[in-house]
Amino acid sequence: MNKIFAFFIAIFLLASAAVIGLWMSGNLPGIGQGKSEGSSVLAGVPQIGGPFSLINHKGETVTDADFKGKLLLMFFGFTNCPDVCPTEMQTISLVLQELGDDAEEVVPVFVTVDPERDTPEIMAEFVAAFHPAIVGLTGSEDAISDIKKKYRVYSQKQNEDDPDFYLVDHTSFTYLMGRDGDLITVFSYGVPAEEMASKIREQL
């Protein structure tokens, strides 16, 4: 692996760890104790989630209303991610396998934080590499920044001077949203597929 690449991965991992640390300690603005058990929305904690209008990996406009009645397993990242995003998408694909027929109750969603490069075509290739059920969502810069705000997602472009090969530092939580669009729980990066699947089964 080339040294510069390794360097950026190291920076990315450090930054992720810092953000997770802040998040765990409850010091990140807007996030309370989302990782607690069961219904984890605490009084006084700003709501996570809300309306959105984005473009799916087939190029169609979709809104939060299109997903009502299903559980959503949502992850935010970017298709050029060297490590965290592919790993988490693999985990989500394992969750779906683990759920078997019950997976029909869950829509796995990958939302890009890099809409500039992640066109619907690129999203289609990316999601297909992990599981046919995964819905890729992209959109305008404004629409993406709006949904990021609603899910308290942090992301920051790195080495931005290179328009093709920049990385994006980003939070790496997986959100389990209820059939009504309310947050059920947040999984931090690295939670095993079995654990996610059993949490989902509680909602069936």
Ligand code: NI
């Ligand atoms: Ni990533």
